[in-house]
Amino acid sequence: MDIATTIEPQKYAIYARKLVKKFGNFIADDNLNFEVHPGEIFGLLGANGAGKTTAIKMMTGLLKPTSGILKVNGYDIYSESEIIRKSIGYMSQKFSLYEELTIYENIRFFGGIYGLNLKSIKSRAEWAEHTFSLSGFMDKRVSNLPLGWKQKVAFVVASIHNPAIIFLDEPTGGVDPSVRRNFWDNIYQASINGTTIIVTTHYMDEAEYCQRICIMDQGIIKAIGKPNELKNKFLVNTMNELFIKIVRN
Amino acid sequence: MEAIRVNNITKSYENINALSNVSFSINQTEIFGLIGPDGAGKTTLIRILTSLILPDEGNAYILNLDLKKDYKQIRKIIGYMPQRFSLYMDLSVEENLQFYAEIFGVSIKDNYYLIEPIYKQIEPYKERKAGKLSGGMKQKLALSCALIHRPKFLLLDEPTTGVDAISRIEFWEMLKNYQNEGITILVSTPYMDEALQCNRLAFIKEGKILTVASPSEILNNYPFNIYDIKNENTYQTIEYFKKIIPDAIINRFGQSLHCSTQLSFDEIIQATDINNILIEKIEPTIEDCFLWISQQQ
Amino acid sequence: MKQLIAFIKKEFFHIFRDWRTLIVIFAIPAIQLIVFGYAISNDLNNISIGILDKSNDEFSKKIVSKMTFSNFFKIGHILQSEKEIEKLFKSGKVKEVVIIQQNFSKSIIKNGIASIQIIADASEPNTANLAINYTSALINNFVQDISKTTAIVPPYSIEVKMLYNPTLQSSWMFIPGIIALILTLISVMLTSVSIVKEKEYGSMELLLVTPLKSLTIIIGKVVPYFILSIINISFIFLLGHIFFALPVQGSLFTLYMLSTMYIILALSIGIFISVNVANQQVAMLISLVALMLPTILLSGFIFPIENMPKWLQLFSIIMPPRYFIEGLRGIMLKGNGFQELWINFLVIMFMTFIFIILSIKRFKSRLI
Structure with a gap:
């Protein structure tokens, strides 16, 4: 070991x-x-049951590991999971937003959950309005928004407390290609500002956007590295081929 | 030969146009893809063609049967797999299949040859309740149930959503077998990469059909040269190329970006004056085409 | 026909796999019978009363002893003066006070008339009412006694006679109501929920694109619950018979005829609800609010219809369980047959017809 x-x-x-x-x-x-x-954008890839979800649940402090070392933002997962939870954000594929509330009300609610005071909630709301071009939409109900917008709002809510790490669970499956690109622009922006992004997905085209990926199968890490390096190493042209080559063998 | 004819179908819900003036046709034993993002109207169109929803305007003909008048006959010859897993969770794999066979008045044995390649994979779990199956196995069971009466026209609504990459590939391989069995297939997907598996496809966005063609026609008709550009800082590179080639279409593709322009390779190399950049002339992908076509509208 | 059998088979799979619901279906009647039969019984037992005997003579003592030895009352307090009455009631020690006038015996012998005052705590009107009735009955009994042993002819007699349910067992009154309640629960709620469930989980979408006819779907849904209801109702009759010696004065045939027809009515209401709503919660809520509560409150199950305000009485006319409960009581307690109950049969049939017509009109062979 190193x-x-x-x-x-x-x-x-x-x-x-x-x-x-x-x-x-x-x-x-x-x-x-x-x-x-x-500040890295890290992709966790694998089929259903590959162990991605369990890994994410351990990193977010929802599950205790059976054995081994796991540190998140330098904190120990066994003894400091409360601190860890305050320093991470989580966005699920179901976007756990309150549909009956407006964008601003969602922001205020989730900000409150993380213990932000009204002043900092307001400044975060302004930041969101500006960064994600939500102006004019803050008072719209989430239920009336198109899918791509919900996704944006879900990302805003996950990053409302300025977490060091944001976990994205299959974030963009099925949305308009141009909307998807906007979303990834936002993710890149967050990463440039120092936020670490951990993405799980079983859609390989999504994996192309990650700086480094980790391919899992049946609970084991099969490959880990930069997408292009892995493609060259396994002599394939696309992520799909890479995945199939790694998992089928 | 034309199997399905869709004429000017329009459907709206509470002032939202789910479909506006949709027309196309599907040939006999063709795999016809309906490609578009969520909310584009794919599900509404498929439900209309299964006779589940009446269009506000327009009509369709399925193997010469009138969608509005002959819906009872149509229901005998179509197989349908909804987007959401809709079989009975508290019934076992075999009981589900048995039930759908019986309501179509056939026995599992009659068309077993047809479903065998898929069903064989889930047969070891035939006593298991459908609710306890994994995503890929649920999908296989749903397809078996949709095929058990040997339909002439198979409609699949996003069958690969939420299914892993390997199951997706196997799934498309199976669809090709059914095509060889003489079944006409309409399949929808939000994933551009699956478009290449279809004989012909329709791009759909915001309730409108953008184009109907074969994948190779779509790719060959792409009017620009397309360059794959790689650089450490993709974000700055996008801004840079937007400046030096203002009329180019620039889209992020993972870690690289695709730049579509009339310029030749040499011209683009000449215009670029930054270091550490890798420019490569490539063939357009289906996603490039979709992005371009949807921008045209 | 084969399709129908396949469908019914599938429904029974659903029913038997959901064993929790199945237990509830059979446990609820048992529990309700016990609750209504024993715990919140309306029968009078050992009601505490107070007595103010101002004369303390032969006849007054007789009355007091009659009350003392009746099972209905126990003497909770012997009063010395009227002043104590209010305090006594407020303390809740007694529910009724009987005041016997001064010179009670003399007054009867001399004038042939004497007065007894009965004061009841009407904060519980049911109890008060029953207590007064019992007291009157006892006094009446006393009057008859003295007219036998003496030459005195009482000027009047109160006649209270409990017909059909001579021991005033409230369980006999309640069981028909419980039967109606259970049938409503199973037939209406479970059918409507089971159809709406298919809509909600998307399996209805698949059923609709098959050649299955709407009627096959409906009949396939109804038959299992019909069988279940018949078994359940027999179970309730049996429980009532074993635990409360519930009689069936009329014929079993009429009883089952009426029950079967009511079950069909309830099923058709269930279907009517399910074709009109989109999710299980709403179906359940409507079944509860629109049917369970009226069954309990407006059909004469607990509160006699005659005691309701006029507008509620009118409202109860359209309550399906009313006709069933009335009919059941008629058959079980009075031995009524078709001659007496034809109106009930007719109304139930008519309501069934209405709901079936409405359901068929509303059932869509398409989604929208």
């Missing part, structure tokens, strides 16, 4: 060594070793 990395796990947004999660006899995640750098 000694240098074991000494300074604090440097990483995510630091995992020999991470294992078992449910009874079933091994959901087996001996995961990986790290995510601050």
